[in-house]
Amino acid sequence: MGSAPLIVVALGGNALLRKGQRGTVEEQWETVSHAANQLARIARDGVRLVLTHGNGPQVGMILEAFEQLPRDKPRPTLDVATAMTQGWLGYMIAHSIERALGWERRAVAIVSRVIVSRDDPAFKNPTKFIGSYYTEEEARRLMREKGWIMKPDPRRGWRRVVPSPEPRHIIEYERIREAAERGYIVVAVGGGGIPVDENLDPVEAVVDKDLASSLLARQIGADKLVILTDVPGVAINYGKPGEKWLREVSAGDLLKLYEEGHFPPGSMGPKVLAAIRFTIETGRPSAIGLLEEAYEVYKGDKGTQVLP
Helix, strand or coil: CCCCCEEEEEECHHHCCCCCCCCCHHHHHHHHHHHHHHHHHHHCCCCEEEEEECCHHHHHHHHHHHHCCCCCCCCCCHHHHHHHHHHHHHHHHHHHHHHHCCCCCCEEEECCEEECCCCCHHHHCCCEEEEEEECHHHHHHHHHHHCCCEEECCCCCEEEEECCCCCCEECCHHHHHHHHHCCCEEEECHHHCEEECCCCCECCCCCCHHHHHHHHHHHCCCCEEEEEECCCCEEECCCCCCCEEECEEEHHHHHHHHHCCCCCCCCCHHHHHHHHHHHHHHCCCEEEEEHHHHHHHHHCCCCEEEEC
16 A cells, blocks of 8 residues: 555544543443544545544543552553553554444554653643642642642643643654555554653653644655544634634645634644644645544545645
């Protein structure tokens, strides 16, 4: 399959757990299977397919579960928790897409590490919310006892925040590319990758999934980056008067809008930046759109198409 188009598809959290779900295993199987049915349509085009995914709810579940243990019991570090979710979700996604394809193609999950810099400014200003919600009193106790940094979450309560440094290099990119060339559907860079520093020492941080997916797509020479989420595409003034959906936009024009502050950093911002970086650096298209319209977004018929 070495000459077939190489497509990287980044799955948003809605592909793994929908709003309102409790996160039971049965719910996750149902949600992942639904996503796999959409992705199978892309795979049937005969493309080389690499899938990435988020892990926010799942890594939170792991950390919360360990917090229920007696205080003298060991806890996993954040890098280990991310690795656990890569196995958990990689298994579910790979199994589900094989089943959706009637076992005609094989899928493989690759545990993936990403290099970040210890000098990244993110370490001085942690912003990425992880784990459970706490009252202010509980949060202040955890800050004293564990040295965590806790901040009010705009959604509710207080939560732990960790650094979210820029991804600089996906260590396993060659293995990922080779597996795709051999015809495997590859699941990789789960949760943005397991962060390690320049010396390959683990780092307590969370890497943005979309930025890591964009980096992977550039490293393996992808022909298109597709970012799937729970909205139809990219909009200016989203949810406000004058809302305007972008159907086709050049990467340069989208960069101007990004720099003007149209896309919030906590939601659409990283997705837009990921698409811009891929298209500007490679001269190839990217797209952002609904998971339920995955095939049409990939083909360019729906979603926001970011053009060179």
